[in-house]
Amino acid sequence: MEQAAHGRSLFSDALRRLRSNKAALASIGVLGFIVVAAVVGPWLSPHNYFTQDYGAIWIAPTLADAHWLGTDGLGRDLFVRALEGGRISLMIGFVATLVSLIIGVAYGATAGYAGGRVDGVMMRIVDILYAMPFLFFVILLMVFFGRNILLIFVAIGAINWLDMARIVRGQTLALKQQPFIEAARMSGAPAVSIIARHIVPNLLGVVAVYITLTIPQVILFESFLSFLGLGVAEPATSWGALIKDGADEMGRAPWLLIVPAVFLAATLFCFNFIGDGLRDALDPKDR
């Protein structure tokens, strides 16, 4: 009971701080708008994301024919495709980051807190995973599991936790010498609870920042997986795939690059300011 009450006050406290951060609030608004647009936007257009129109190839953004953001090399409407792509990219960014966050924080905090031989072995495993030929990992995933969008998240998350784990471990090494951890240990608290209640909350700042770095990485990385046959399948698309195709055709049809890039950049800015806001709001030292 006491635990739950404490949790609620911590949460409401954080919410109050977050509310006073204008940049974070504005970002939540914009991000919310992008999410809503990605979900309902495609219905506003008379076009769909897969119909090809060979009479309307590479049309610049125009009000005529309702090609508000132009068309691609197959005459497909970019407005709808960019929003459809947004659904996939936001999902990928969110889920993969979550996977990497959970594994990375748990792994890194454990290694750093345990120290000594356990830390040594755990970190050597990370070293090995770093150096593994990642392309073969992806190719094998594709062979054994076929095409499955969930796997993309797993594959990407499974790579990204390595950085997270290293950073978390580094911070933990520094933290565990702090007097308040020392005190908790003296009082006989079990290691798991020390990690969960004292170490992890103190890591959130760095972790929040790192999350805002992981999301763009993940979204762009998806386009590379598409190349290997593990990304989204045509005619479905994603921001990463749109940006990659747009980069190839930017000389002829620059909107194909600019539109998805603006969507991506806007999303990243939002995540960035929300991340900073969260970091400040959750900072245990300010309490």
Add this chain to the structure above:
Amino acid sequence: MAACSSEQSDQFPVKSTPEIREDGTTVLRRGNGAEPESLDPHQARSVPASNVLRDLYSGLVQISPGGDIKPADAESWEVGDQELVYTFNLRENLHWSNGEPLTAQDYVYSLRRSVDPVTGSPYAQLHAAIANAKAIIAGDKPPQALGVRAVDDRTLEITLTKPTPYFLGTLAHSISYPVYRPAVEAHGASFSQPGNAVTNGAYKIESWRVNSMIAVERNREYWDDANTSIGRVEFYPITNQNSALSRYQAGELDWATSVPISQYEAIKKYIPAQLHAEPTLGVYYYGLNVKRPPFKDAPELRQALSMAIDRRTIVDKITRGDEIPAHGWIPSVVEGYAGAQFEWVKLSDGEREAKARELYEKAGYSKDNPLKVEIRYNSGEGNKKIASVISSMWRSVLGAEVTLRNQEWKVFLDNVRQGNTEAYRLAWIGDYNDPNTFFELMNSKFGLNGTGYASAEYDRLQEKQAHMPDGPARMKTMKQAEAVLLADSPIIPIYFYVSKYLIKDYVKGFEGNPLDSYYSKDLSIEP
């Protein structure tokens, strides 16, 4: 250094400054696609490697700028004994780049090496026409058994198993180049490296840095050196087409081997004189796996799918690179053969689509029972677009349910080879300028045919024409073979390739040929 700017525009700047060294040596800077996998003529298999080898080596014959076969190391030849024995008279002044004389024995050694299983030459089969070659490749006979003999230092005699009208053409291929025996024996796999390599072509290798540049310099020992003009050639491996164009525009390349499609319109508008679009011996096609449902024993369905594809739209609207719509199997540029075409070519679009639907229904499919088919393609922008378009056409014309699946190249090839695919995209590039290089692919015994197509009638006709002398009779047999193939439709030809080059104005002497065989020695730089 002299600057000459011709077609200039602020929208599309192109720097036109040839590189001429202080001693007057002219330098030709060629974009060369990918990094050559090998400069051993018997190991090479890619176009970029062939481009470099053509400058480094000289064969018995060569391809003239216009695409004809003309004498090279052999100044003349006689064909005797019912077209079975070729006797080549070598030139008097043949030398290796180290000054050693080149003799008929060098050719005997090299041809034997090209089919020797120990060499592991990917193109060994191109020499299958020579007596005993097949048995040697299979390891049943020693390389010495090959039907090749040095009558004397300047006379080479090659004996064939059967008359082969396209045999001379295979001798211009890199698999037929001579290699320098002492270098091969002394250095093994690295005999082609600068410092080790001894060659007999217009140029000799000066430096080779993987993924950066191969530089070759004029070989003064070459028999036709007096007519060579360009002093040095640099080959740059540039896989990214946009990068190649940028470096061409920035004045770092004199010759770019490909152009990005998104810039093709701009190039045609601003620098039309520098663009060379040459139809080549290549076909982009869809294979249908006839060993598995839904294509097994279903010629009507295969024809319906072929008919439902509007190739003109694909070429005009999607690939946009002046490719030629393929309504037959043999590219129109193949010498001396006007290929057969689908019967429905003359129909209007509406009639064609109606006919396709009719066949589709005849094959047992309908709105309620639609065909479910998967198109598999290897990752790549062009392949993706074409697969999207074809799926859309099959869907709208026939009502088929099409799924698209792209795969990484090697996984894709493995699947095609194992017959795990339904419909897949591939391409075939001819090795020599004769229809047989296309016909052969679909022969069930050739072993490279992923569709699993095996027609006794087609095999018989293909093998028959391959050994007939050129003339109306062979022409008739070829037409029959192509008709059988098109009716069975195990393959759906989509378009014939057109090579696109950007070449600066000051590079003179370029003339297109369908084999894409160009020798730097035939060009000159005249600012």
Add this chain to the structure above:
Amino acid sequence: MLSYALRRLLGAIPTLLILLTLAFVMMRAAPGGPFDADRELPPQVRANLEAKYHLDEPLYQQYGRYIWDVAHFDFGPSFQYRDTSVNDLIAQGFPVSLKLGAASLAFALIFGIPLGMLAALRQNKPADYGAMTVAMLGISIPNFVLAPLMILLFAVYNDWLPAGGLGSWQNYVMPVLALGTAMMAYVARLARGSTIEVMRSNYVRTARAKGLSAARVVWVHALPAALTPIVSFLGPAAAGIITGSVVIETIFGIPGLGQFFVQGALNRDYTLVMGVVLFYGILIVLFNLAVDLLYGWLDPRVSY
């Protein structure tokens, strides 16, 4: 500390052996082989080639042969670049990648750390938002977009820099910018976060309370501790950046190691992939060791 380092280096041998074994198994489990090509090989010719490269032997025998060769520092012949050995390819590619990577890294650190610290010290003020906007732009523009744009601007429409290739120092300017920008943005973000953290920590507060000057607090007390997350990020990142980037190398025509990781895998060039994986593994081990040693030096709170 020295004995710690020695123990770690000895421990690297089993680590690398496990790495090689896993990589070998994964690679051979992947479909397709080095001799698959669009023009397929006739079965007999394929058999001849496989025999030549010992691919016809049982896998354990190939594995044994490979490990034996590696123990003698011989990575074997490349399957893709037939005329060259993997040793030569790495020896040619690494110096280029090292130069490019080190320059990019220096660029990222020299600009990223001050940018991040500036933002932190002016938290939630215009300078902070400005710096972080620059950083986020750097992260959200992928290098395969940034690089061609730079080429168009600096090489095609103006004559300021070469568009590609490898000759003088000018050839490195654009690749360093393209490679270093994203990394600089990362470093700036991390530096900002950890500086804010450190500035609030007890010992910095204590230092301030003692009346030390603001500059002294920042440079002597805050900076080293603020660098720790950057340092843990840098271990693998530095190993990654000095082994090249396939995107930058293909766009600028730079003969570095980066292309071998990707092209090697796509070509199923078994020996080349194993070679670069092992090389990269060694670098990872060394850099992570260096990072751990740096920790102790930067942050006296750390022990092992």
